[in-house]
Amino acid sequence: MKVDDFNFDLPPERIADRPVVPRETAKLLRVENIISDNLVSDLPDLLRAGDLLVFNDTKVIPARLRGMRRGAKVEVTLHKNVSADSWHAFAKPAKKLKPGDIITFSDEFTALVTEKRGGGEVALAFSVSGPDLMEKLMEYGEIPLPPYISSLRAVDDQDLEDYQTIFAKDEGAVAAPTAGLHFTDDLMSKFSAKGIESVTLTLHVGAGTFLPVKVEDTKDHKMHSEVGIISTEAAEKINKCRSSGGRIVSVGTTSLRLLESACSEAGQVQPFNGETDIFITPGYRFKAVDLLITNFHLPKSTLFMLVSAFSGLEKMRNAYQHAIEGKYRFYSYGDCSLLYPKS
Incomplete structure (x- = not known):
């Protein structure tokens, strides 16, 4: 596909340079057959008992x-x-x-x-x-904030806390798994009370995630590889959820990319310890993930290509236009979306 197919106009004022406080008061756009406006704090009611949230527990280093x-x-x-x-x-x-x-x-x-x-x-x-x-x-x-934030202001001590999820433990990332930034201990308690469980994996996000796509056709783009780990215990919990009728809810594109890298054609997630350079574009058949929670991504980026593969390009174009008109905040410190797979 042509990279220009994934372009859209984003007003500069829609770029968030700080997260909202508290985190779970961020907006959440639910993108299914219809589009609806919610808050991250609504997630326990939007998901159902038996679902499994998959978080990335990588820790950002001052890279x-x-x-x-x-x-x-x-x-x-x-x-x-x-x-x-x-x-x-x-x-x-x-x-x-x-x-x-x-x-x-x-x-x-x-x-x-x-x-x-x-x-x-x-x-x-x-x-x-x-x-x-x-x-x-x-x-x-210093914390390597993305260029679209660091060009707006200097990195400061507040970013040491803001640009780290509550799950962060394994040092090695140079970019945060930003969908996870919306989750707090209080919100996790509400998931637990609803019978919604969670599990972690590790994908050390590299600076390649910030690189622009410089080719004209997606088939010519080369992804930088990143190191990921899925433990035997995590793989078993994910497969048990799926076999019990629960849904795998990937929190972030980093979790999704690792899950898909480790998944067999039959839909079984295997333990994983190695590198992945998976590049997901429309036409990809998803095997491991049922729902995706993710922030709003850059025009012509590999991540906007990924969400377009998951939910459909036209649907994502409409969703992003709705978000722009609804004054959603974009990128790492911005609002997020709950995406359903294209039907």
Whole structure:
């Protein structure tokens, strides 16, 4: 399909630069055969006993670093962990970097450029590793807010809390699984009281999620791979829900992409520990997920392609136009939607 098929006009004022408080008061657009306006706090009544919410428990790290290389400023955003001391990263400016260059973040914290990988991407080997590297990231890094937020304002201490879900525990993401940002402990208690259970998996979201699609046809786009984990226990709980007649409710496109990557043709989710670069566009047959909770995505993005595959392109175009006219807030800190599969 042509990438332009997934374009739409979004007024800049519809981009959220902060989340609403409390989180569950965000708007929620229910997109089924008809479109209806709700709040996230309505979800316990919109779902039913026996449904299973699937959350991504990845934890965002301060993955954006600013340093110097031979007197020139360099910014790097880590996106994929390779080993205890090595990451792939996107660099600005990348053209002047070459293998062998040293990027200095402080007197005791540096990174060696070991490879140029194209598209502004480099491979870095840090001067510290493991827990020591994480300590340095906490000291010198910043939360890598998406460009559509960081271009509006500076990152601040409030983002350390706002850009993290209540499920976050496994460090490694450089972008939040943003649908999960709407959920609070109070809301989770209401799900439990309704007989709606939950389970977690891990997909470490990479900075590739921010990259624009630069090709004209979707078949020519290459997704960056991300590391995901589904435990044996989580897979068993998901399959038990499905066999009992419950619905699998993916909270976020990251959870959905990992579930679909780990699912057999027969609809059984398998334990998973590895990389996925699954790219979902219209025509894809969903095997693992029955409902999707997700935020509103960028025009011509791989995520708008995914939701169009799930619910139908024309339906999503209408839903997004409704959201724009209804003053919904878009993107990472914005409102969300409850999507039903196309019939």
